[in-house]
Structures are given as C-alpha cells and as structure tokens.
Amino acid sequence: MSSADDTANEAGRRARAARRRQWSYGAYREGPDPLAPPFDIDAAIDRIGRDVMEGSSPRQAMRELLRQGMSGRSGLDELTRRLRERRRELQRDNRIDGTLQEVRELLDKALTAERQTLARQDSEDARFREMDLDTLPDNTGRAVRALQPYQWQSPEARAAYEEIQNLLGREMLDQRFAGMKEALQQATPQDAEDVRRMLDDLNKLLDAHAAAPDSPSVQAQFDQFMAEHGRFFPEQPESVDELVDLLAARSAAAQRMMQSLSPQQRAELAELSQQAFGDPRLAQSLAELDGRLQGLRPGEDWSGPGQGRQPRFRGDNPMGLGEATRAMEELGRIDELTDRLGQSYPGAELADIDPDELAAALGEDARVDLQALRDLERELQEQGVFERAPDGSLQLSPRALRRLGESALREVVDRIAGRRGERATRRSGAAGEPTGASRPWAFGDTEAWNVPRTLLNAQLRRAAGDDRPLDVADVEVVDTERRRQAAVALCVDTSWSMVQDGRWVPMKRTALALHHLISTRFRTDALQLVTFGRAASKVGLGELVELEGAWVQGTNLHHALLLAGEHLRRHPDAIPVVLVVTDGEPTAHLEPDGHPVFSYPPTELTLGLTIAELDRLTVRRAAVTFFVLGDDPGLAHLVDSLARRCGGRVVAPDLDGLGAEVVADYLRTRR
Incomplete structure (x- = not known):
C-alpha cells in the first residue's frame, strides 16, 4: 500500500474519531418526551362521560379533566398547589x-x-x-x-x-x-x-x-x-x-x-x-x-x-430592597398564574396561561405538563368528542356516546362472563346462523368474509385486465339467517330518590350498555329510552346521559308504560320487550288532559291506571321485566303482584350488577 493511501486512511480515521467525540448522551431537555405514550383518548372520554352522567355539563367535565390531569401529567390543580407552595416558601424563608x-x-x-x-x-x-x-x-x-x-x-x-x-x-x-x-x-x-x-x-x-x-x-x-x-x-x-x-x-x-x-x-x-x-x-x-x-x-x-x-414575610433570610421587590413581583406573577390556572373567569382558556412564566415559577417540568394539557384539549376537539347543540351549548358527540356505550357494555360483558365462567368474546353465529351462501359486502355489514369467494372475484377481475390486487367490490360476506326484529322500551326511573341513593350513574351506564349492544350487534332492533319521574318522556341517548337530577317527587310508571306501548305499536311485527328500572312505587299518573298528578301514598286511581296500562302491554304479549332497586318491602310486594299479573319477571340486582342483569334479560327475551 502506498504512503498516500496510508495518509488518506489515517485522515479518515481521525475524522471518524472527531465525529465520535462530538456525540454525547444525556437526559432529553428540549421539551416533551418524544417517546412518551400517546394520550389515551378513550380513557379521557370515559372520565368526561362519568362526570356528565353525574350531572356536570360537558364543558364542566372537560374543565374537571384538565384540573385533575391524566397519564402521569399534572393537572391544573396540582400546578396551582405547587404555585401556592412556592408562595408560602417565599414568605416562610425570607424577610424584607x-x-x-x-x-x-x-x-x-x-x-x-x-x-x-x-x-x-x-x-x-x-x-x-x-x-x-x-x-x-x-x-x-x-x-x-x-x-x-x-x-x-x-x-x-x-x-x-x-x-x-x-x-x-x-x-x-x-x-x-x-x-x-x-x-x-x-x-x-x-x-x-x-x-x-x-x-x-x-x-x-x-x-x-x-x-x-x-x-x-x-x-x-x-x-x-x-x-x-x-x-x-x-x-x-x-x-x-x-x-x-x-x-x-x-x-x-x-x-x-x-x-x-x-x-x-x-x-x-x-x-x-x-x-x-x-x-x-x-x-x-x-x-x-x-x-x-x-x-x-x-x-x-x-x-x-x-x-x-x-x-x-416571616423567615430568617434578610432581603434588600431590590431583592424584596423582585420577591413581590414574583408573588404578583404567582397570584396571576394562580387565577389563570383556576380558569374560573368568563372565557377562560388554557392559552391564557403563559408557559414561560409558569416555567420561571415552577421549572421546565411545569411547562411540559401545561403543554400536555393543551395537547389533550386539542386532541379531544380534533377527535370530535363535543359538538354544538342548537342552543349553542356543548354536548357529547355521537362518537363520544359510542365510546361510553362500548365501555359500559364491556363492563357488562365481563360481569356476565365472570358470572357464567366464560370468556368475553365475539361468538360465531351472533348475527344469525350461516345459510351456506354468501353475498356482496354492503356498508354496515359486520359478518365474516367469505375468503374463497372474495379471492375468486379478485382473480376474475384481474383476468379481465384490472391490475388492482383487491377491490372492495370483490368482498363477499357469509350470509346468515335473518333474525326477527325486537322492539325494546327501556323505562328508567328519574325520580330524586335515584339521585339521592347513588343509582343515577348506574342507571345511565345501563342504558348506554344496552344502546351500544343493540346499535352494534342487533341493528334491526328498535330501542326507545323512556324516563319517568312525575311525568314520563321519550329521550335520546345523549339527552339521558346529560340529564341532571332534579328535586321532583313522583314515580309516574303509568305514563312510562303508556309511552312504551306507543313504541311497541309502531313496530307491530317485532318482539315486544319492556324493561323497567325503578326504586319506588307508582305515585303519579297522567290525567286525560295530559297533566300529571302526584300523591303519596299511592292512590287507588294511580294504581288502577298503571295496572290498566300494564294489561294493554300484556294483550300485546310484551315480555315485561321489572328491575327493582333498593330494599323497600312495599315496592317488592307491589312489583311481584304486577309481574304475576302480566306474566313478567322481577329482578332485584345490586347497583354494580344492574347493567349485566338488564342486558342478560334482553338477550334471554330475544332468544
């Protein structure tokens, strides 16, 4: 090898060694951790949904999430606590x-x-x-x-x-x-x-x-x-x-x-x-x-x-005029940051909080926590968790409701599977038994693919000159037997006792689970949610989830059964199913003029009108199940009498098992 080659090799070696010396390893300090896991949006939606079901507005629920933080990041409350601790430290350690x-x-x-x-x-x-x-x-x-x-x-x-x-x-x-x-x-x-x-x-x-x-x-x-x-x-x-x-x-x-x-x-x-x-x-x-x-x-x-x-200032460290003035400036900034972190003034936004001032008061980790909260808020907005109601207020979007329903149904399925010793799984044939034939896939189909027919369709298309490997038009799914439609009326008690005794959120999660099951697995079934307090009303899922408890006396089961009957009459060929969740005796009825009347203890008129409406459902051969909450012996005796009259069932679940009992009863009735 020539001396020129030796010189070139030596120069290359020195250059590589110089580049290696430029490399250094250490903690990442340029902002948020690039390897941090992404936000668990589903967990955030669950927490927001829980607060909404407990009576908070979607905006309040969002603020509560930002206040508490998540995924190992400090929320606004923790940052506020640290600011107040810094304030106390300044006053405790110094004197002016x-x-x-x-x-x-x-x-x-x-x-x-x-x-x-x-x-x-x-x-x-x-x-x-x-x-x-x-x-x-x-x-x-x-x-x-x-x-x-x-x-x-x-x-x-x-x-x-x-x-x-x-x-x-x-x-x-x-x-x-x-x-x-x-x-x-x-x-x-x-x-x-x-x-x-x-x-x-x-x-x-x-x-x-x-x-x-x-x-x-x-x-x-x-x-x-x-x-x-x-x-x-x-x-x-x-x-x-x-x-x-x-x-x-x-x-x-x-x-x-x-x-x-x-x-x-x-x-x-x-x-x-x-x-x-x-x-x-x-x-x-x-x-x-x-x-x-x-x-x-x-x-x-x-x-x-x-x-x-x-x-x-009551500490032992004496500060000069300049240092004391800067301490007062810092206290002023801390007070302003505390107000902005509180987000309690009209039009408050996370953008109002200056990250530089927050970092100066609490360190760079506080800036990272604030940015994480901003990213979470932006992600929830981009994911469409909220939407504007006609009156301009925020409400949960259908996507958020689906997520809440999925979470509620998963809990129900886990409970049912645990009770029966089964695993939670999608069983084959859940959508109906296969007929042996297949059909082209259509939007909304959840049946399994017929793989041989799908691949054959792709090969035939390519033989005709189309070079695409697979097209949606090639897909065929397994055809299943058509199942009979069910008309389901879920009537839930919304009297004040449901709120007072902690049954409000379990009732809503039950409705979420049943709604999600029907909308995803039994899409041909017709579900109607009915709430009844002093009066009854038909509600959508979003209305029920965001419904706030109100101090109103009355359990108008008569009106609820009347609305359930209207729903069943609109689907005359469907299996009629009525599910009633209540914790009180019927204490209200609907007058012919549409005015609700409350009386406690229940009057003969209220009980007579309720029984008459139940008899009409019995004539339609509706499968009626009463889910009785609480341990009121008078209510238990009355509901037993009503169930015997209509050939229905009575279930007395605990609060944790309410959703599982309702879903299991729906599936049993359907079968």
Missing part, C-alpha cells in the same frame, strides 16, 4: 427588612469606630462630639439624616457612613432597574450623577409619551434615550410602551413591598431615602418616576390587597 438591618449594622459600626477614636482624644471638642452621638434619635433613618453634616474623626467610621449612603442609592435603584446594585457596587460621584441624569431624561421621555403617545418624535426621543442610557436596561426594550410596562411592574411591586412593612419601618425607609448617594434629589426623581408610571399604567396593582392583608 434586610436593607434596614444592614443600615443599622453599618450605623453601629460607624458609631463604635467613632467613639473609640474620640475616646483616645483628650479635648473638649471630642467630649462635645461624644455628646452629639449620645443624643442621636432612636429612629435609624433620623439618626442617619442627623449625621449628614457630622465631621467624622475616624476614617473607618466615615467609610461605614458613606457605605450607608451608597447602599441606599444602590438598593433604591435596584428596585426599579435590574442589576443596578451590582453595577454600582463601587459607585463614584460621577456614577451617581449619570444615574440622576438618566432619571431626568427618563421622566422627560415619559412626559412626552403621555402627551403624544404615537408621535414619531417620541420614538426618536426614545431611540436617543436608549443610545445614551441603554446600559441601565439589560432587557433592551424596543419601544416606549415596552419600557413603561417594564418599569411600571417593578415600581408597583416596590410600592406593594413598602406596604408590607410595618409603619415604623416605612417611616425609617422614608427618612433613609433622602440619604441615597448623599443627595435627596435621587429620592425625588424616583418619586416623580413612580407618579408618572402610575398615571400611565393605572391598571397595575399599586397598593396590593390593603393594609392588614399584605403578604407577610
């Missing part, structure tokens, strides 16, 4: 009088050093100075102010006093301008003058903006201001409005921080503010700035909840 404490320590240091120096001087002037120091006010602010003209004898004391003035200047500026405390750590008189000039120019800019907010000259003035003083604004705002928003939020937080101090502490800080950088003009300029900002942004929270209700 750190600047006052630091000033007191520096003042004690200055006075101690000065007294030590004076004690070594043997002169009347030294004794007079000691007397001046002994008569200083107890108030720290007044003491610092009283010492302003004092001629210090100790260099150490003079340096400590000057540090008080510089500290106050830095802290007051740090309240309004981020990073100012560190930038002016070694402030010179020229630095202080630059700050005062910046404040003067800023106040002039705000005055011009207030007079003509949209004027091009104001924007030009802003550009000139940023060119000269931009180093004081690391956020680099791009317009006067952005600058005002930034400063107003901090200024309002500074005001709220002052309100959180005791009256004595506020008085001390007011005195000390006059000593910032040894010049009262800084305090005056900042006060003018606060006034202008409050006029430009009156909607900011400038005073907080009021005296006595301000947040109290």
